Amino acid sequence: MDDNKRKPTAYEKFIRSLQRLYFVYELNTQISICEPWEKVFCNLLLCSCLCLILYASFAYVPSYCLLLFQFLVPGTASNTSSYTSADKFFSAESFYK
Amino acid sequence: MGNLETDAAAPFEQSYATTNGNGKPANPAMEEEEDHETLMQRKFSAPAYTEIKTRKNAAKVSSAHRLKNIANGGYHPAKQLHLNGHAKTAVSDREFKSSQADGVLSPEQEHYQKSSFEEVPLHTACLTYLGFYLLMILGYINQLLFVPKVAKEKGRDGYVALYDAFESFYSRYVYRRIRDCWNRPICSVPGDELTLKDRVTNDYGWSFKFTGTQTRCLNLGSYNYLGFASSTGTCADNSEATARQLGLAYCSSRSELGETQLLADLERQTARYFGVEDAIVFGMGFATNALNLPSLLSPGCLVVSDEKNHASIILGLRLSGATIKVFKHNNMRDLDRVLRQAVVYGNPKAGGKPWKKIMIIVEGVFSMEGSIVRLPEVIALKKKYKAYLYLDEAHSVGAMGPNGGGVTDYFRADAKDVDILMGTFTKSFGSAGGYIAGSKKLIDFLRANSHAHCYASSISPPIAQQIYTSMRIIMGEDGTDIGRQKINQLARNARYFRKRLAQIGVITYGHEDSPVVPMLVYLFSKIGAVVRTLTTRHIAVVGAGFPATPIMEGRIRFCLSAAHTKEQLDYALDVIDEISDDFGLKYSRKPKDLNPIEY
Numbered sequence A: 001m002d003d004n005k006r007k008p009t010a011y012e013k014f015i016r017s018l019q020r021l022y023f024v025y026e027l028n029t030q031i032s033i034c035e036p037w038e039k040v041f042c043n044l045l046l047c048s049c050l051c052l053i054l055y056a057s058f059a060y061v062p063s064y065c066l067l068l069f070q071f072l073v074p075g076t077a078s079n080t081s082s083y084t085s086a087d088k089f090f091s092a093e094s095f096y097k
Numbered sequence B: 001m002g003n004l005e006t007d008a009a010a011p012f013e014q015s016y017a018t019t020n021g022n023g024k025p026a027n028p029a030m031e032e033e034e035d036h037e038t039l040m041q042r043k044f045s046a047p048a049y050t051e052i053k054t055r056k057n058a059a060k061v062s063s064a065h066r067l068k069n070i071a072n073g074g075y076h077p078a079k080q081l082h083l084n085g086h087a088k089t090a091v092s093d094r095e096f097k098s099s100q101a102d103g104v105l106s107p108e109q110e111h112y113q114k115s116s117f118e119e120v121p122l123h124t125a126c127l128t129y130l131g132f133y134l135l136m137i138l139g140y141i142n143q144l145l146f147v148p149k150v151a152k153e154k155g156r157d158g159y160v161a162l163y164d165a166f167e168s169f170y171s172r173y174v175y176r177r178i179r180d181c182w183n184r185p186i187c188s189v190p191g192d193e194l195t196l197k198d199r200v201t202n203d204y205g206w207s208f209k210f211t212g213t214q215t216r217c218l219n220l221g222s223y224n225y226l227g228f229a230s231s232t233g234t235c236a237d238n239s240e241a242t243a244r245q246l247g248l249a250y251c252s253s254r255s256e257l258g259e260t261q262l263l264a265d266l267e268r269q270t271a272r273y274f275g276v277e278d279a280i281v282f283g284m285g286f287a288t289n290a291l292n293l294p295s296l297l298s299p300g301c302l303v304v305s306d307e308k309n310h311a312s313i314i315l316g317l318r319l320s321g322a323t324i325k326v327f328k329h330n331n332m333r334d335l336d337r338v339l340r341q342a343v344v345y346g347n348p349k350a351g352g353k354p355w356k357k358i359m360i361i362v363e364g365v366f367s368m369e370g371s372i373v374r375l376p377e378v379i380a381l382k383k384k385y386k387a388y389l390y391l392d393e394a395h396s397v398g399a400m401g402p403n404g405g406g407v408t409d410y411f412r413a414d415a416k417d418v419d420i421l422m423g424t425f426t427k428s429f430g431s432a433g434g435y436i437a438g439s440k441k442l443i444d445f446l447r448a449n450s451h452a453h454c455y456a457s458s459i460s461p462p463i464a465q466q467i468y469t470s471m472r473i474i475m476g477e478d479g480t481d482i483g484r485q486k487i488n489q490l491a492r493n494a495r496y497f498r499k500r501l502a503q504i505g506v507i508t509y510g511h512e513d514s515p516v517v518p519m520l521v522y523l524f525s526k527i528g529a530v531v532r533t534l535t536t537r538h539i540a541v542v543g544a545g546f547p548a549t550p551i552m553e554g555r556i557r558f559c560l561s562a563a564h565t566k567e568q569l570d571y572a573l574d575v576i577d578e579i580s581d582d583f584g585l586k587y588s589r590k591p592k593d594l595n596p597i598e599y
Helices: A002-006 A008-030 A036-060 A062-072 A080-096 B007-019 B030-045 B057-072 B108-112 B122-145 B164-173 B175-181 B234-246 B261-274 B287-295 B311-320 B334-346 B375-385 B442-448 B451-455 B460-473 B484-502 B524-536 B566-583
Strands: B193-200 B209-219 B280-283 B302-306 B323-327 B358-363 B388-392 B422-423 B434-438 B515-524 B542-544 B554-559
Touching: A008 B030, A008 B287, A008 B566, A036 A062, A036 B122, A062 B451, A062 B484, B030 B209, B057 B554, B108 B287, B122 B164, B122 B434, B164 B175, B175 B524, B209 B566, B234 B460, B261 B434, B280 B287, B280 B442, B287 B311, B287 B388, B287 B422, B287 B434, B302 B311, B302 B334, B323 B334, B323 B554, B334 B358, B334 B375, B334 B542, B358 B375, B358 B451, B375 B388, B422 B460, B434 B442, B484 B515, B484 B566, B524 B542, B524 B554
Parallel strands: B302 B323, B302 B358, B358 B388, B388 B422
Antiparallel strands: B193 B209, B280 B434, B422 B434, B515 B554, B542 B554
16 A cells, blocks of 8 residues: 555556546547547547548658658668659659659 | 735735745845746746737737846845736836725726736637537437437427427536536535535436435535524524524515514614615515516616626516616726717617616626626716616625625725615525615615515515524624624635635636636536536535536636635645646636735
8 A cells, every 4th residue: 555655656657647648638628528438439530530641641742751750760861762762753853844 | 895915015025034935944145036036937927838919918928028027126025026816917026016005006907907807728719619519419419329318298299399409409418417516415504514415327417316425525615605604603593583483484475464573674774784775675586686677677768787697687677678788797988888879879669769767787796707896987987877776786795895785885885876786695694585775765666566575475584583683793783793703704715715726827707806716617528527526525616617607618616705714725725726737727827926825
């Protein structure tokens, strides 16, 4: 009992903060007062919308997504791949001109 | 009531000298204190995002920038930047926060400076709208798929539906979800603490079952302003004696067989309480408004009523058939405009002839907003345009003013300037019923023509005795100073609670002195979450949502009482602080006063 109260491990704190975040999300979207099947329905709806947006951005503008990914995770930036895509882009432009 | 600024300054200086406001002793170098102080203020007062400079916020943004220059001025404890959460603009470090006694600010400006009606933050407004759309969509899906557990209407083909479509939809699919926060049964006298009967719902609000347990809670929801709601004491003993002597009910209306010496004494006492010629009492506060306005007004009259008036006034006005014009809440310029239009253009339905009479209806303290009416200006306007003034003091009688006389006492106005003083005995006197006080001519007219006097039953003896005894206690006529102590306690509680709430950072509406404190939570789910969580922490409060307030402004309303001690208020405030951290209720963007607020 005492151990639980005095020493919340980092993992427990993390889980608790996640739970708190989920609770605040539920409160702000007013899902918290709905019945469980309504919660599942709304969460599924929101997740499917997010997935749709993500998929659409990956499918239709892959180059921008790659750039964004390389910007966010600096370790994966590789010069050669960025050059080739740029080359392809410029060659396509000159072809049309 | 005036301003307690002058006596607050001395102890403030003292406490500042002994501690640093942060628990450190007052010995370190002055510069260090000042740097720490200014750092803390800068940290808390600088907005976390760049404020968009619109016409409304231009003054706010420029004042926030001014705060960064406080380090340039000299340091002096008396001239320290005294920012309390209610100041709309930051006062520079050279001047005191002026008060009415200094004569720098006019009383009107000071009143508006002490009231706060902060704008809703944009993201919260968007979330509230979206949340309501979501609830509506879910409600429609529910309605489509499942049968609600309500009684069915049978055999009504060809007849108009019994319930309005939107009202029944709202009450079944939105209100029903957090219905357990309202109509909670109690099983003790609702004094400073009360006992709630616990109930559970197994089918999401359609039905309730009692668990058999009870919860003893701090009572922040009852209109018990002066603490007269108790089952022991002089009032209770006198009421019991009267019940034994005179019976429990008169079983008749006033005009038939209900006229007694006790009621005549009560009316004379009420008239003396306000310093007017005569008064008349009725059995029910709501009925006093709803049934007397029709006898005072008729279809050729104009009524100018405040936007946020109570349902009883609106009902009475509709019954009377008079023309109603609404002016913006507590806005004297709008009232002036409406009155001027009415006098200049007359009654359009009667071809431009002047109105039979023009009556201004306002309340003393508005119960949903916590704001106090600007009585001196309303009286000035009334005299200028020769209109009548009807003042509904349901919440303010007993609770405001140095002698408990309501807003006329609070503003030191002449009670004879207000034509019709109306109020209820339910709130501060711990009883039931309503009164109208004014000139003898008015009261004689009402005795002959009022529906409530003629048809409603008279106040029963123990209740009338409770009003009589509590009035004598407040006026000090029973020889003790209990009345004065209660009034002072309520005033201090109200100021302290409001200042602490502003320091916590939640948005509250209303004037600094009013004992009704609405705390804004905006979202419907948050009303439910806050009320439920506070109950588990042994605090009972009242939440207010859509039909009573605008749909986007859900609020929790705290009603302070003279029966609350500082310890109880501190406990409540600590719990509110924790909860507002957990639920994200700290919407206020005003600069916060960081010094501990003295009681």
